[in-house]
Structures are given as C-alpha cells and as structure tokens.
Amino acid sequence: MEQYNVGTGNEAISLVVDISTLGLAASRAILVDVASSTPGSSVASSHDASGDIPSVLIGKAADIRNRRLTIVTKVDLIGKDYETRKKEFEQMTAKYDLKSGLDAQARFTNPEKKSDAEYQTGYLYMHIDLIA
Amino acid sequence: MKPQAFTYILLLFSLSGICQNSTITLQDLAVPSSPVFILLDAAPSMIQTPSTPKAFVLGIAQSFQQSNGAFPQEYSAEFAPYWMINPGGKSIYKLAGIRQNAEAGNIHPQKVFSGLQFTTLSTGFFNKDLIADELDFQTKIFSLGVRTNILKIQRGNYADSMQLLLKQWHRLAQSEMDENIDLFTEISRHPERTDELQQQFVPTKTAETTKKISDLINQKPLYHGIFLLPMPVSE
Numbered sequence: 001m002e003q004y005n006v007g008t009g010n011e012a013i014s015l016v017v018d019i020s021t022l023g024l025a026a027s028r029a030i031l032v033d034v035a036s037s038t039p040g041s042s043v044a045s046s047h048d049a050s051g052d053i054p055s056v057l058i059g060k061a062a063d064i065r066n067r068r069l070t071i072v073t074k075v076d077l078i079g080k081d082y083e084t085r086k087k088e089f090e091q092m093t094a095k096y097d098l099k100s101g102l103d104a105q106a107r108f109t110n111p112e113k114k115s116d117a118e119y120q121t122g123y124l125y126m127h128i129d130l131i132a
Numbered sequence: 133m134k135p136q137a138f139t140y141i142l143l144l145f146s147l148s149g150i151c152q153n154s155t156i157t158l159q160d161l162a163v164p165s166s167p168v169f170i171l172l173d174a175a176p177s178m179i180q181t182p183s184t185p186k187a188f189v190l191g192i193a194q195s196f197q198q199s200n201g202a203f204p205q206e207y208s209a210e211f212a213p214y215w216m217i218n219p220g221g222k223s224i225y226k227l228a229g230i231r232q233n234a235e236a237g238n239i240h241p242q243k244v245f246s247g248l249q250f251t252t253l254s255t256g257f258f259n260k261d262l263i264a265d266e267l268d269f270q271t272k273i274f275s276l277g278v279r280t281n282i283l284k285i286q287r288g289n290y291a292d293s294m295q296l297l298l299k300q301w302h303r304l305a306q307s308e309m310d311e312n313i314d315l316f317t318e319i320s321r322h323p324e325r326t327d328e329l330q331q332q333f334v335p336t337k338t339a340e341t342t343k344k345i346s347d348l349i350n351q352k353p354l355y356h357g358i359f360l361l362p363m364p365v366s367e
Contacts, residue, residue, distance in 0.1 A: 001323075002294075015357075016222065017289070019223075020219060020220045020221060020222040020223070022223070022224060022226070022227045023223055023224065024224050024298070024301050024302075024305070024342060024345065025188055025224070026301075026302050026305035026306055027315075028306070028309045028310065028316070030313065030316055030317065030320065031319040032317050032321060033227070034320070034321050039313065039314060040313065040314075040317035040320060042313065043311075045306060046249070046302070047302075047366050048225075048232065048298065048299070048302055049224050049225075049298040049299075049301055049302045049305075050223040050224065050225060050232060052223075066322075068320050070320035072309065072316050072319075074305050074308070074338075076301070076308065076338055076339075076342040077341060078224075078345060078346040078349065081232075086189075090183075091183050091219070092222075093219060095220065095222060097235070098164075100211060101364060104295060105362055109302060112323065112326065114326060114327070114330060123330065124325065125326060127320060127323055
C-alpha cells in the first residue's frame, strides 16, 4: 500500500489526478477511515470526461491523517474491436499528485487496473494511506 | 543483405468530399490503417503495437533473433510516434478533435488538424512472391509506411453534439459512482476483494451514451484529407 505523510498540522493537502486514456473517464476521490465502519466521504471528482481532477484541497493534515485516500476512475473504452480496446486499456496511465504534507510533493503512478472480459469498461483504483 | 533500389514508392493523397447520406454504415467509415500492409497484400498474423521506443527496439531485436539469419521471417509493427513520446497526454477530447475546456453556450469549433497527433508509422519485414507467375520466388521486403489525417472536417454541429454527449456521459458516470460509493468504501478497506465487490456495482448507466459517442466519432467526416506514404524496399 502506498503511503503519504501528511503531518499533523493545519496545512491543506492538495490532490491532482491526471488520467491518460482515449476512453471516456470519470474519477472520484474518497477518504475512508479503515479502522471504522463509517461510510467513505467523497472529497473530489472529475469535471469532464477526461477523468482528470484539477488541483483540489482534500482537507487539513490533522483532519485526514490516518485515513485512506482512494481514487476510483471508471473508463468506458470505445474501440471498435476487442484487440483495440484491450490495447487501449493496457496503455492507459494515471498520475496522482499530493502536496503540502510532510512528504512535500509526491507522485503515485501505479493504480490497480481492472476490466470486464470484453474490455468495454475498466476501473483504476489508487489507494494511498495518509499517515502522520 | 544487398540493398537495391526502391521497388516502388506510392504517394497517395486523397481529399474526399462526400454528400450527406443517411445510409452510411460504420463499415464504410474505416480508413486503411496500415498502408504498407495493405499495398503488399500482406496480413501478418501479429502486428505489434509497441507503446514505447524500448518495446519497438526489443520487438525488432527478437524477430532478428528468431529468424536465425540476417532478415526476420515476418515482423510488422504499427505505432503512433506522438503518443510514444507523449504517453501522458491522451484524452477523449483529443480523439474526438474538440476543445476540452469549452464553455457552455459558446460555439465549439472543431480542431480540424487534431488528427496529426494520431499519425502512425507502420513497418515490417516480409518474405513474399511479388510476381504472379508460376515461379515460387520469395522476395525479401522491408517496408515503411506513414499514415496521417491531415485535415478532418466533421459534419454540421458535430462539435456541439459531441460536447453535449460527453457532458451527459460524465454526469451519468458520476451518478453511477454516487450509487457505488459504499462499494468503493469497501474496496478501499479491502482491496483484495475488488473483483468480488465490483460484481455488486449497479448496472452501468453510460453504455447507451458511450455507443452514441463512439458512433459520432466514427461517422464519415464531411472532408477527410489522408496522407499515405508506403515505401516497400525489396532485396
């Protein structure tokens, strides 16, 4: 599991998500308290079908420490045939940037990729533990 | 290998204008993707599509290694140099040839030269009998081809229609994500159960809009300038 040290102060932590795909993409970032059973809270979402999330503040370090940040991206692949969609799924990439915590600026680039059997819809999952 | 002159060089430039026709099918819309392979009437079983320069070089090296000679038995690859160099810049807006940050209510112009980013190079090594006679003489051929969309002008209000469909798709996708938020929370807590939890997602709301977008992207444009440069070189 990836980690990012947010610290314990009042600094506002920012997130940027950059999805690279020729498919249709939508992203959502949630904060989850893994030690409890409370529902995750949505802290950011994409604004258009690029799936990108422009720079957004996800909370003060002291408030979000010990939470898990999960960014989910749904991608509908629009290739005409199986091989085209499979290739596009394999080639899609994502960059997740966090900054203003104790770890300063950090980039994560290895989301878990899932797709259906026909490569019509894929999901990217990036999990980052926010530690202090 | 003893190199010889070009067997032939064909330069095809087509600028086609078509009339409005509601009976066009998607099959009519396909543009030849690999000029070299088509002109040589060659259908390699595996056309590789390397996404990095390293993968391309490795593919060629492996085909040489497997041939036990100075000329690969059969190898072909097709790739887009722009995306090979700039793999992080892809988006549906670039594929559709429209602006990403268009304001609602404004005119949404098409980006008629956006197809240049999708210029593809195709290359291959073939052993082929090029002369239709009774002799079975295999010629070694190295080929290189370029295909690019110089200009693509879509019909009527293509850009506005595409912007509306993309907004609709994104709204539906976000609505779907709202309904799956509890499952996303569980996936966050238990990433190892992702496959199982994904089975419980609400049925997709975006499939119909995705198909409309795909059909619109693949519709035959009003004008389409395509540049094909296939260069087979035989020994």
